[in-house]
Amino acid sequence: MAQITISGGTSGSVSLVAPAVAGSSVLTLPVATDTLVGKATTDTLTNKTLTSPTITGAVVSAMGSSILTSGTAVASTSGTSIDFTGIPSWAKRITVMFNGVSTNSTSLPQVQIGTSGGIQTSGYTGTTSGLANSSGVSENLSAGFLLAVLGSWSAPLSINGKIDLVLLDASTGIWACSGVVGYTGGVTICIMIGGVKTLSGTLDRIRLTTVNGTDTFDAGSINILWE
Numbered sequence: 671m672a673q674i675t676i677s678g679g680t681s682g683s684v685s686l687v688a689p690a691v692a693g694s695s696v697l698t699l700p701v702a703t704d705t706l707v708g709k710a711t712t713d714t715l716t717n718k719t720l721t722s723p724t725i726t727g728a729v730v731s732a733m734g735s736s737i738l739t740s741g742t743a744v745a746s747t748s749g750t751s752i753d754f755t756g757i758p759s760w761a762k763r764i765t766v767m768f769n770g771v772s773t774n775s776t777s778l779p780q781v782q783i784g785t786s787g788g789i790q791t792s793g794y795t796g797t798t799s800g801l802a803n804s805s806g807v808s809e810n811l812s813a814g815f816l817l818a819v820l821g822s823w824s825a826p827l828s829i830n831g832k833i834d835l836v837l838l839d840a841s842t843g844i845w846a847c848s849g850v851v852g853y854t855g856g857v858t859i860c861i862m863i864g865g866v867k868t869l870s871g872t873l874d875r876i877r878l879t880t881v882n883g884t885d886t887f888d889a890g891s892i893n894i895l896w897e
Contacts, residue, residue, distance in 0.1 A: 743893040746771045750886055751879035753789075754894050759872045761896040764835040766876060768817070768851060770890035772828035777880040779823070780814030781833065783845060785871035796847070796865020802858060811865045813881060815847045818861060827855040828890055833863055835876075843869040 674686045744752055766781055782789050794811040800819035807819045817829055833849025846866050853859045878892055
């Protein structure tokens with residue numbers, strides 16, 4: 671190997687060593703008074719251009735940034751409940767979207783949230799209101815965030831729209847819900863939801879079900895976004 675050795679002013683030396691098969695490599699020094707930095711040294715970058723890295727949920731959480739991530743749409747054509755699990759711990763806002771979601775009977779559809787311990791079925795507070803022309807009907811929340819009101823929901827009606835779940839207070843696990851959905855299928859009603867739910871842990875799952883838990887979904891699809 672070829673080598674150039676430069677002695678220090680008082681002691682020691684620095685050697686520049688070329689590999690045995692050097693090829694035609696070129697090492698270009700900056701046109702500036704600067705200090706060369708070795709691999710073992712921590713360097714502060716100044717006026718450098720960085721390429722975009724792959725950002726993970728952990729990085730997003732540490733940076734306090736927001737990345738909008740879509741789940742996979744699920745057909746709401748069967749079953750008594752539809753679950754979305756695996757929501758990352760750093761998510762602070764979750765949007766639940768409905769496309770033509772309907773059931774086979776009159777029990778009101780609702781959205782519930784939960785932690786690794788399971789879906790929470792009580793402690794929801796707030797109101798769901800249905801407006802049709804100049805009249806309205808309201809329902810107090812209890813077991814979930816209601817997507818319909820009594821006396822107006824039955825087959826073959828379906829739900830379209832979205833609701834948003836936002837982490838109001840991370841220290842106490844309070845989630846706020848708001849949104850607007852509308853019926854299609856013969857009745858013209860706009861449904862508005864506003865409420866809160868306190869979780870005893872980190873939200874990681876969402877469920878679409880009905881109040882009685884036995885009515886079956888028979889049409890449409892549902893999906894979520896989180897950030």
